Amino acid sequence: MSAVLERILYVEDDDDIRTLAGFALKAVGGFTVEPCASGREALDKALGFAPQLFLLDVMMPGMDGPTTLARLRALPGLEAVPAIFMTAKVQPQEVQRYKALGSLDVISKPFDPMTLSSGVRAIWERRHD
Amino acid sequence: MIESAAMEAETRDALRRMRADGVRRLGERVADLTTAWKTLTLRPWDAVTRTGIGELASVAHRLAGAGGTFGFPALSAAAAPLELVLAGLADSSAPDAERVNQAHKLIASLVAALECGASVLDEPPEPPSATPGEAADPVLVCTADAAQSGLAALVSNLGYAVLRGAAAPPPAQRMAAAVVDAALPQALDTCRVLSARCPVILLADDSSFEARLAAARAGVSAIVPKPLETNELADWLDQFASHRRDATLCILVVDDDSVLAETYAMALRQAGMDASAISDPSRVLDAIAGASPDLVLMDLQMPGIDGIELARVIRQTRRHMSLPLLFLSAEQDAARQIQARRLGGDDFIAKPVDLGRLATLVRLRAERARSLRAVMESDSLTGLLNHGRFKERLSLELHRCRREGGVVSLALLDLDHFKQVNDQHGHLVGDRVIRSLARSLQKRLRRTDVIGRYGGEEFGVLLMGTEAEAARAAIDQVRRRFTALPFETDRSRFTVSFSAGVASNAGPDGPAEAEALIEAADAALYAAKRAGRDCTRLAGEG
CATH class of the missing domain: 3.30.70.270 (Reverse transcriptase/Diguanylate cyclase domain)
Structure with missing residues (x-):
C-alpha cells in the first residue's frame, strides 16, 4: 500500500534531454515534474517543491548525480525521499554500485519517452520489496 | 495518464517534434564543436587555448548523453572518449601530438555518425526496463500450425523458456534467439523483422544454395534442415544463448599515456567489455595476475620499456604463452611490427585509433582465444571438462x-x-x-x-x-x-x-x-x- 507517485524532481544538465524527458513524464505519465538543469538548481528548488521522488542524471558537470543526491537528502524532510539514477547503459555490477549509493534502481539512457513513465512507476511500486 | 487515443497521438506528435528539434540541435552542436576545435588548433598553446579545449570537453560530454537519446548511438560512442581526450589535453602543458591526432579522429567520427543518420526512433534500441535481466532470455518459436507445437516442447526440453507466436513480440521483450518454420506464410519476412532483434534459426525444407542465399538476405543466422535434427538445433541455440550469457570479456590496456589508455579502455567498456587501463608498463605482470585478462592491448612505442620488450617479459611465463597481445602502433615502423609478431604479437592497430574498429578487433581476438582455450581443456564430443x-x-x-x-x-x-x-x-x-x-x-x-x-x-x-x-x-x-x-x-x-x-x-x-x-x-x-x-x-x- 504505497502512496501514488505524483511529484518528481528531475535533474539533467542537457537542455534537450531535459525538455524531452520532462515533457514525457508530464504528458505520458501525468506526473508533476520540477525540471532542474544542475545539482545546484535542484538544491534551491527541492524544499519548495516537496518531491516524492528524485530522478537524477549521474554524470553532470560540477555536482554529479550521487553528490546531488547526498546533498538533497541532507535537507530537512527529504532524508527518506527515494531516488532513481539515469545513466548510459551499465553493467549489472554498476547498477549494484548505484543502488549502494542510495538509488532504487537505474534507468538506462537512451530511454524511450513513451515508456519512461511506466518504468519510473514500476520502480516506484517495487520500492518496498 | 493518457486517456484517449487522440491524446496519445497528440503526445506522440509533440514528442516527435521535440526529437526533431533535438536532432537539429545535435547537428548544430557538432558543427560548432568542429569549428571551435579547428580555431583552437591554430592558436598558440596558452591558457586561453587550454580553457577553450576544456569547454569543448564539456560539449563532448553533453553530446555523449544526447546522441543516444536522439537516435545517434554512434555519436555518443565517439563523444564519450572525445571528452576524455579533450579534458586530458586541457590539462597538458604542451600539446601532445598523439592526443591531438586522436581528438581529430574522434571529431571526424562524430561528423560521420551524424551523417549516417538516426536509427529508427519509434523502436528504441534498449527496452526501458531498469535493471538488465539476468535470467536467460526466452526463445521465440514461430510455427505454422498446432501440429508443430511439438517444437515448442522440444525447445523447452532443451532448457529454454519458450515464447510462442507467429509475429514479433513487443519491442521490450528480449529474446535469446528465434526459431522460424519455413512453412509459415511469409516466413522470410518474419525472419527479416526478427533478425534485427536476435539471431534467427530457420527450419527449412529446402536447403539449396538459392534458398540459403534468400535466407541469408533475410538476416537468418542458421539453417536447420527438416526433418529436424534435435542436436543441431540445440547446438545453435546453445551458441546463440551462451553468446549473451558468457562472462564479460576482460581486457587489459597498457599505454604510457594515461589519458589515451583510459580512452581505449572506455571505448572497450562501451562495447560491453570489462577493460582496465594501466600507464606504468612495469605493473603489467601484477595486472595480468590480478585481472586474468582475455587479451592485452598495448602501445608498441613506450618510453622506458617498449612494447616488444614488454611482450617478451609476458611470454617468459608459460601460462601467458597463449594470451593474445594486440599492439597499437604508428604505421611507419613495419620492421618493428615484424619483430613484434615474432614475439607473438597477434595484430596491430594503427594510431590514431579508430575506436569502433578497435572494439571489434579486440572482441574477435579475445573471443577466439577464449574458445580455443575451452577446446584445449574440454572433451571434444561434449565440450565438458575432460x-x-x-x-x-x-x-x-x-x-x-x-x-x-x-x-x-x-x-x-x-x-x-x-x-x-x-x-x-x-x-x-x-x-x-x-x-x-x-x-x-x-x-x-x-x-x-x-x-x-x-x-x-x-x-x-x-x-x-x-x-x-x-x-x-x-x-x-x-x-x-x-x-x-x-x-x-x-x-x-x-x-x-x-x-x-x-x-x-x-x-x-x-x-x-x-x-x-x-x-x-x-x-x-x-x-x-x-x-x-x-x-x-x-x-x-x-
Whole structure:
C-alpha cells in the first residue's frame, strides 16, 4: 500500500534531454515534474517543491548525480525521499554500485519517452520489496 | 495518464517534434564543436587555448548523453572518449601530438555518425526496463500450425523458456534467439523483422544454395534442415544463448599515456567489455595476475620499456604463452611490427585509433582465444571438462574445503544400457545421446557446478556447497527430464535413462581426499545399478 507517485524532481544538465524527458513524464505519465538543469538548481528548488521522488542524471558537470543526491537528502524532510539514477547503459555490477549509493534502481539512457513513465512507476511500486 | 487515443497521438506528435528539434540541435552542436576545435588548433598553446579545449570537453560530454537519446548511438560512442581526450589535453602543458591526432579522429567520427543518420526512433534500441535481466532470455518459436507445437516442447526440453507466436513480440521483450518454420506464410519476412532483434534459426525444407542465399538476405543466422535434427538445433541455440550469457570479456590496456589508455579502455567498456587501463608498463605482470585478462592491448612505442620488450617479459611465463597481445602502433615502423609478431604479437592497430574498429578487433581476438582455450581443456564430443581436468578441479575444490571448511557433493552418472543404444542405432546416435545428457546437465545445474565427462558414458558432477541429499534432488531432477526426452532416428523413437551415485565430504568421517570421494560415489552408483537403474543412490545408503 504505497502512496501514488505524483511529484518528481528531475535533474539533467542537457537542455534537450531535459525538455524531452520532462515533457514525457508530464504528458505520458501525468506526473508533476520540477525540471532542474544542475545539482545546484535542484538544491534551491527541492524544499519548495516537496518531491516524492528524485530522478537524477549521474554524470553532470560540477555536482554529479550521487553528490546531488547526498546533498538533497541532507535537507530537512527529504532524508527518506527515494531516488532513481539515469545513466548510459551499465553493467549489472554498476547498477549494484548505484543502488549502494542510495538509488532504487537505474534507468538506462537512451530511454524511450513513451515508456519512461511506466518504468519510473514500476520502480516506484517495487520500492518496498 | 493518457486517456484517449487522440491524446496519445497528440503526445506522440509533440514528442516527435521535440526529437526533431533535438536532432537539429545535435547537428548544430557538432558543427560548432568542429569549428571551435579547428580555431583552437591554430592558436598558440596558452591558457586561453587550454580553457577553450576544456569547454569543448564539456560539449563532448553533453553530446555523449544526447546522441543516444536522439537516435545517434554512434555519436555518443565517439563523444564519450572525445571528452576524455579533450579534458586530458586541457590539462597538458604542451600539446601532445598523439592526443591531438586522436581528438581529430574522434571529431571526424562524430561528423560521420551524424551523417549516417538516426536509427529508427519509434523502436528504441534498449527496452526501458531498469535493471538488465539476468535470467536467460526466452526463445521465440514461430510455427505454422498446432501440429508443430511439438517444437515448442522440444525447445523447452532443451532448457529454454519458450515464447510462442507467429509475429514479433513487443519491442521490450528480449529474446535469446528465434526459431522460424519455413512453412509459415511469409516466413522470410518474419525472419527479416526478427533478425534485427536476435539471431534467427530457420527450419527449412529446402536447403539449396538459392534458398540459403534468400535466407541469408533475410538476416537468418542458421539453417536447420527438416526433418529436424534435435542436436543441431540445440547446438545453435546453445551458441546463440551462451553468446549473451558468457562472462564479460576482460581486457587489459597498457599505454604510457594515461589519458589515451583510459580512452581505449572506455571505448572497450562501451562495447560491453570489462577493460582496465594501466600507464606504468612495469605493473603489467601484477595486472595480468590480478585481472586474468582475455587479451592485452598495448602501445608498441613506450618510453622506458617498449612494447616488444614488454611482450617478451609476458611470454617468459608459460601460462601467458597463449594470451593474445594486440599492439597499437604508428604505421611507419613495419620492421618493428615484424619483430613484434615474432614475439607473438597477434595484430596491430594503427594510431590514431579508430575506436569502433578497435572494439571489434579486440572482441574477435579475445573471443577466439577464449574458445580455443575451452577446446584445449574440454572433451571434444561434449565440450565438458575432460577426465584429467575434472579430477584436477575435484582435488582443488576438496583442498579448498579442507582449508576453508565447506561441503561439496560428487555425483557420478552412468547411462543405462548404453551399449544397446550403440549396437541398435549406431555410434552417431550414441554420440547424440551423450551430448544430450551433457547439455541437460549444463542447462539444469547451476553455473557454479563443475561438470565433466568422466569416461565413455560416464559423467562426473561436482556440486558446490551442496549436501548429499540436495545433490541427489538436483541430479534426480535432471534424470527425470532426461529420461522423458525422446530420441528419434529414421527408423525409431526411444528414450535413455541413467543411474547415479552421490557422495559428499560432509561430516567428520566424510571422505576428504579425491580418491576416497570418487570411490564412495562409485560404490553408490553401483548400488543404483543393482537397484534396477534409472535412479540415484547416496553413499552409505543400503
